[in-house]
Amino acid sequence: MSKYLIVEDDLVKFSAIKEELLRLKIGENDVEHVISVNEATNLLKVRVYSIIILDLNLPMTKNGRPVENGGISLLNKLKSNPSKYNLPKQIIGLTSFENLKKEQNSNFESLCFSLHDFQLSDWKTVLKNKIAWDLSSNTSKARVSGGDVILSVHGIRTLGHWQEKLEKSVCNHQYNFVFKKYKYNYFSAFQLLFPKYRKVVIKKLASEIEILSEQYPDSTLTVFAHSFGTYAVVKALENLPVSCDLHISKLFLVSSVMKSNYCFNNLIRRFSIKDIFNECGYNDNVLLLSHYACVDMGMAGRSGFEGARVINRFYNGGHDFFNREDDFIDKFWVPVICGNGNEKFDERDFSKFRENIEIMLYTKHIPFVLFILMLLLFVLLVL
Known part of the structure; x- marks a missing residue:
């Protein structure tokens, strides 16, 4: 440093x-x-x-x-x-x-x-x-081979049990990774509405990533983040001091609450990110709430990111589509982590009616009444 x-x-x-x-x-x-x-x-x-x-x-x-x-x-x-x-x-x-x-x-x-x-x-x-x-x-100096680190960050209203499942699956395949599971206190949907509560998590996560880069200076990092965790990871990376020397091999954003038009170019250049995978549940209705009710958030985990720098993969399911089958992580994530998986995947099968609905939702051209209904649904989820 x-x-x-x-x-x-x-x-x-x-x-x-x-x-x-x-x-x-x-x-x-x-x-x-x-x-x-x-x-x-x-x-x-x-x-x-x-x-x-x-x-x-x-x-x-x-x-x-x-x-x-x-x-x-x-x-x-x-x-x-x-x-x-x-x-x-x-x-x-x-x-x-x-x-x-x-x-x-x-x-x-x-x-x-x-x-x-x-x-x-x-x-x-x-x-x-x-x-x-x-x-x-x-x-620009050559990095000494020091093994790979997997950092996982969970979302709101959960304690991130999938993080343990991910570690177990990778270890069962006898791949040598160091696992770091970032946990934060239970975060409610109500707190998600207010940027000041998000900033607390982001600041602490940025500090944790900086410490991680010091502990493993010669390692490459693979990051898995779910839901609000995707927003926290991206914003934490944006706020890292320029003296933080970090190399990211793969960035997995699962059920992301990021806006679909977010540009990753600066992060890719700075951290030499090789691959960004956006893992989407195309029936993820929870993300409609972040898209319409939360400032600076969207539903990239449902509609995908724009451009060619991110690999969007679409699965049949909702906000926790990766829990739909016991061996999902073994089939879809472990092979990609280890560099021999199928990068492209799309289970969407939309009718013309559904396609038009998705376009309307993405561009926010929906009736005001529907917007109010979603806010009410959001309040019900909080209670």
Whole structure:
């Protein structure tokens, strides 16, 4: 994981720099802060940093007074005794004093580092570019084979018993996966209506995925998510800090409450996702509720995702179609997990009347009365 060290004694400047790092989706745990030269050198003896953001007017010790050449003295220590310290890949100098910038610019340039005026905004662009370069260089390295991890996330109004069935089925076929079953408290349909309740689950899940990437840095990840779990997984991946190095082999979205027009391109590029399978129950009436009653949700688990980046597979059944037969997981999911299954599958057999109904439901061109009836049904489900 990339780490970033801010060496700055002015707390206002430190807050602005840290805020910029967080805006660039650097995780808060990846940012460290010291206020003196000695503190920085002590850390550099034992820790490795990708980028140091360095002030020039710094105290030599924690309780000392700032001196104009404080930052330069740190540079000189690293340059004169490189074997003693873990040298960072990049150093970005920042100062609010124009005279210091003019005097010390050559010292930074001689080491191919840059020095910038804190009062101007160009340092933010430089910081953004250096972080992007650092992360690209890290992810381009060959990954050491470390086994595969399967992460499963359940939906609302359930404790996710299918997660245990999935693990048992895969293990029975003697495939070597590490299983991680993400569980959260019972989540009601009423809570699903309000984004603030969803955000709690998403934030915790994102943290769990980040920890998982640290525990298994050389592994590929297969993700299984059901119902609201599909929304939570996608949003958690969107909110992961850019320093999170994660490689996803397969993403299974089952009975998804995502909108059908969601674009996966950014996630595919960032996490090198090889395959996305959208597992649909074409009689999944529960998803009509998420489609019409929940902000930022849809019924992709019934109608499928648009475009060519996702493999939509349609099964005869409702919201838990995978429970229709005891060996469903063995027949339809295990072979695909292990790379030798039939990717395309479609059990739909619609009449012209049913096709027109589906089109009408998907485009939300339904009578207002029907909408009210579905809301009433939603309330009944909650009670």
